[in-house]
Amino acid sequence: MTYFGWLLDGANWTGSTGIVARLAEHLGYTALTLLIAVVIAVPLGAWIGHTGRGGFLVVGLANGLRALPTLGLLVLLATLTGLSLVGPVLALIILAVPAVLAGTYAGIRNVDASIVDAATGMGMRGPEVLWKVELPNALPLIIGGLRSATLQVIATATIAAYVSLGGLGRFIIDGLGQRDFGMMIGGSILVALLAILADLLLGGLQKLIVSPGLQAGRPAAGSPGVRRLRAVPSRPAADRDAA
């Protein structure tokens, strides 16, 4: 296929606008954004989940954000802040926070009340309950939220090339400008691979750090806030035969 020519040409991989440099930029924006989002959203979500105050806000925010056009937010912030990194990165943070917040909140809220009662009965205080019981139990949903946020940020950072951010999106935007379809396809393949790899990596991390006791009822990937789905409930054999 001619489409892979650009991607397979070694000359496109090196230099300050090469694939390696753009990939590093993309990873840099993503890591920076997620770090800031986690620092903001995990404590806030844990506090809201622990105290139960303001939960409706978290749910509303996460739902409302789905309708917010990412491109609109990006160009608005870029226009308001001028052509610096600040606008696009701020937009990425705004898009990443609700997913992590909703995941953390739902994770803490979904911790079995009897477990929290047992911890209190053992003499644990509020902060101890939060750190030793609620947060470890909430980890699957927190990481679920982080996975959604990561995909959102990788996708939006690609679009942010339009407002002159670097990263892999540059190949799509510049490729369009130069009528170089091979470059556009190459950039798109790289972005898709990056998103899939990041999601697999976080899925692996989830398996690694979540307590084995919680693994069986793992939530569906990329669906924070959804109550844990159990395995397919068994249906009568007669029903399956008839179908």
Add this chain to the structure above:
Amino acid sequence: MTWFLGNLDVVLRLLREHLVFSLVPVALGLLLAIPLGWVANRTATLRTVMTNAAGLLYTIPSLAVFVFMPAILGTQILDPVNVVVALTIYTVALLVRTVSDALTAVSGNVVDAANAMGYTPLRRFVGVELPLAVPVIVAGLRVAAVSTISLVTVGAVIGFGGLGLMFTEGFNRSNDAQIVTGIVLVLLLALVVDSALLLAGKLLTPWERARRAVGRTT
């Protein structure tokens, strides 16, 4: 507001384009997801394979999918078909799991009763299982519709129409009013479509209303 009123004809044209670009994929996606969800529900293996494939498709960033389409479909880079197909794929990816979950949740007793009454599998699916799955499917459809309305704007980056053009033009002219108007219109459109789907779901399931009323009085 002055910008909005001064450019009403352009805005309405973009709004109409946006509606076509978002509602056609959602409708096509639903039509495809129902049989696929049924298929996914046949065996555990099929279910795992299909939900994983759907998850994988949903992982790929939208801008990349828009660019892939001409290569896969053999269309021109700015052919509107690209956006429609790409967003249909997203909708299917989102809804296959929902439809499959919704059908699984239909009580085995109801299915047995329909079998005992002599329903053929097809008639049972259309007349019993699908209607009972409507509330869950509508919930998924609302998510898909709202995300799609927002995703259509991304296409403007590589030159597709719809309200996203208000963002790219607004950016090029540093016209805040145009960008803000675009954001508000997308949010409003999402809200209207979401409410319409919610209402349609309620109208399609009159028995749910009766059940809720009973729940209140007891």
